[in-house]
Amino acid sequence: MKNILKYLPKAAACFFILLFVYAAISKTLDFENFQVQLAQSPLVSAYAGFISYSVIIIELIIAGLLLSERTRTIGLYLSLGIMVSFSIYIYLILNYSDFVPCSCGGILEKMSWSQHLIFNLCCVILSIISLYINRGLQNYDRKTISITIGVISIFSSGIVIFLFLTSEHIIKKENNFTRRFPHHVIREDLSYDLKVNSYYFAGAVDDTVYLGNTTSPFLLTKIDEKLSTTRTTYINPNKKLKYSAPKISISGQSFYLSDGYVPVIFKGGINDPKGDAHQITSDSPFFDQIKIIDSLTMVIRSQSNINNENILGLIKLSSPADIILKDDALDKQTDGIFDTDGQILYDGSEKSIYYFYYYKNEILKFDTELNRIGREKTIAQNTSHTPEIHTLKDGTKKIGVPSLPSNQNMIAYKGLVLTQSNLMGKFEQASQWRKNDIIDVYDLRKNEYWGSFYLPNPKKEKLHQMLIHKSHLYVLIGKKIVKYRIAQTLLDQFNQGKPKT
Template sequence: MKNVILKIPNITSYFFILLFCYAAISKIMDFENFQVQIAQSPLLSTYAGLISYSTIIIELIIVIALSFLRTRLLGLYASLFLMAAFTIYIYLILNYSDFIPCSCGGILQNMNWTQHLTFNIICTILLIVAIILLERKRSTRTSRLISNISLLLILSSGTVVYLFLTSEHMIKKENNFTRRFIPTAVMKSKALPLSADSYYLAGIENEKIYLGDPKSPLILTTVDTTLIRASARKLTLDNTHYQFRNVQLQVQKPYYYLYDGTVPVIYRGRIKDSIAKTISYNEVYFNQFIPLDSTQFAFRTIATKNKQFILAGLKLEKSRRAVVNLYANILKKQKDGIFDSDGKLLYDRKKSNLIYIHSYRNQIIVMNNDFKVQHQLHTIDTTTIARVKIRKLTNGSYKMVAPPLKVNKSSTVYGGILFNQSNLIGKHESPQTWKRASIIDIYRTDKQEYLGSFYIYNRNDVSISNMMVNGSSLYLIIGNELIKYKLNKKITDSYSTGKAENL
């Protein structure tokens, strides 16, 4: 029995030589996947590059140290440091993470995270026993031995906790463009084939989805939220004596709105009524339109003076007089005031907030109904200056002379949460996946905080053209299909609580 106990340090060393050698080689053989797994860790994603390389190097150094008698004790201490770090990491995953990532590959790939924790604890105890036996053989004092092991365990645990805390801060506040993907963020629920690929989402009210089609602008298509029944009806305008160029449709209970900012004219009709009446004509030209309520509207227009994009508001008075207010200081010019300020105007009806998200830079502007800026936020990429190449023409207008770097594509907002289709690839993300999917990043709109991301895969090589969120459902137009996805409860809980933590 005594001989068996004395052999424990050697047996332990051989075991960890095999374990770390296999682990290092398997990581090297599939390094890209290993790095992606680290990047998706809810605790260490910011340090994916550093950790992916250093872990392999440390494991190989430990293998070499354990292979020689003179350095075996040092190798056991290094093994204890690494196994203790792994153990604390798994403990944090199980107890302090909002989601548990997929299990890593390799020799332990069939274990769940609780089994990983048990295995690591056993390995840690085995290493402590081996170190004690080897140190006693060298006549090391007990007090010094306890001090060495305790200090190493504290150092190992402290390192992991430090990486966790600083990674959390960077991901939430100072993101270096490392995305965090939310497991099972969305689940496809239903798809409805459409007769054309030109439809867009015009609104969602009372368990009904409303679709518009620029090819048939006076047709209002209604689909129930189960995507089972669909119907279409023709709308009638009280005045059609205009040169229409771009008639659009929006629905906001209890009205629908038809408008063309090139005329400019706005019609309004009750959802149950097919006749739309003119409520504004020749007040302000616009290229984006948001109904805030039945008498107040938000626009994006072009200033007559400097030919730059500005935001505007229109209010219909009881006397039928329209009051237009221009807000020239919200959209900031960087180069030309048109291309560099291009973006999408959104309205969060749950929070009564206007959102303007730029297309060519990472800036998000949050305003109230009176156009008072509440927050200046940004997406996780680092594009603060629009990368557009333009040339000023003799008539004072600008022309784009090279394809720009588009940062943000389609967006929608609901309950203080912004869903943004990004156009930029982040660190440790697969280019192959980017070719087959769109990526949706999620942000809070009440403060600077990135919540996570998820993929929406293309349908027949076609990506998202339009999206809208309503409660726990995400509705997408992809090609000639209307698709409904169910959102993860981690996301939907953030609407009501206002405390959307790291997902």
């Protein structure tokens, strides 16, 4: 038995050499995919670039040390350290991460995460036994070896825990443009062909989704949640005007017809078959965006009479009616028009108003009195895509070189903001961008980035708008409305405001 045991350190060394060399070569041959996997890890996403090179180099160095009998002991110690690191990494994945990513590739590709952990622990035990046997063969002090094993194990565990804690902070608070994609966030449920691409979401109530139509502005279309039955109502304003771009919004049991270029706002009941609407404002400022807060309050985006810069304001229908314009709500950098261009969002459950810039990677948060209460940077925070502006001889301003908005198609729901992004992050595959739209999710309650998901779009049709209602994501894309079921991974964010552990 002793004769067999004395060969164990050498056999263990051969095993680790094969394991580490194979692992290093497989990672190198599929290096881009290896970096993508690390970037999607809920533990070390922020360090994917550094770790991707370090792990390969360390594995090859350990394999080299194990080849020589003189350095084999050092190689076994390092083998212990790296296997302890891998074991702690998997333990944290299984017990403390926001989500469990796909299994690693390579020789262990077919194993589950739990099987990986068992395999790694067996490797840890093998390295420890080999070190103790090696001690007997080379007359090393047992106490010294025990202390060294303990120090290496604690140090290796500490490094992984440190990377986990700091990576989470960086990804959620100081993101370096590394996206994280939890798996299966949405799953297609139903779709319906609308025949035309001019529809937009007016809102949703109970089991009905309401659609407006830019080419038939007084047509309100109702579609049930099974996307199988549609009904239409023609809205009849009680005043004839030269309407320019009327738009419908749903809030509670009422619809609102607004045209900021007239400007005027009408109100009616969603269950009124006649679609009668009466005017509820007079002498309101011109506006190009409006969000209904409640039956007495609307937030608008208008333009200053002095310099034509974008400003935000409130229309209050209480008696007497009041109009509040806030020139300092938006942050001007250059012209105050294109650089402050963005979209007003309203989250009824949080009673919060958001302004999401198109070209600046920033979200502003306001209370219902338009007092700014927060600001959140998006993950592409170091990227500026404000278009080039030229001032013509008559004083008008014009976009020079066209610039694609960094963010578009935004929605706010229960403390979270979802936005379609046009910028590719680090360690992302161009093939995924060719067949999907990318949706980023931000938790504005905790001022952090939550994650991203792929919205299937293999034909690269235009994504017009998104809507969340009753645990489902509705999307207008091309000429279709598509309904997606939202996975529990994201629902937990809506319901609890924190990840499920």
